[in-house]
Amino acid sequence: MTDTELFARLRQMWTDLDPMPDDLVDSILVALATEGLAVEYVMLTMLDTAPALAGVRGTSESQTFEFTDGTLRMLLRVNSMGDGERRVDGWLTPASAMTVRLTQAHDEVTASISPEGRFEFEHIPTGRTRLWLEVDAIGAGGASHGFTTAEFDL
Structure with a gap:
């Protein structure tokens, strides 16, 4: 054979x-x-609130973004600090022991999420930005996976 x-x-x-x-x-x-449907979903649910809607009095250079993957929800408020810098305040639900990493072209900064789900970054330069959530520990009722936002402009 x-x-x-x-x-x-x-x-x-x-x-x-x-x-x-x-x-x-x-x-x-x-x-x-x-494949990659979660990223497309995040991009579809991203909110960009016009500065004119931010307040009744005066002008505000504030933007609001929302990212979600169906399990985690991240809300960001971005305010201008002048001189091309921004302040980013964020909230994550459900709150969990995580680290947030903000990346731009060649820069990277990290922040810890409080037990209430709050985090912040100050003096961030304008530009294309992405946030990465990294699980520190899996807590009761908390997130058990990381999360990455779509790239957005600060």
Whole structure:
């Protein structure tokens, strides 16, 4: 028996004993199509409130962003501090022992989330920004996974 005949018989044996599931191709296509769906969802739920809506008196250079992955929800309020710097105040629900990492082109700063879910960054330069949540510990009722926002402009 030649190698080609042997491989053909082995292929037929496995086809008979363990055939490919009928929905395998469709399942793979769905899995590939939903890859990165969480990032797309975050981008769709991102809110950018116009400065004119920030207050009744005076002008305000404030923006509000909301990011969620269905489990975690992050709300950011970004205020201008002048000279191209911003202050970022954030709230995370559900609150959990996490570290927030703010990254820009070549800079990175971190902050801890309080037990109430609050965090802040001061004197952040304007520019493309992304936040990363990193789990410090898994607490009762808290988040058990990290989270990354879409890139946004400060």
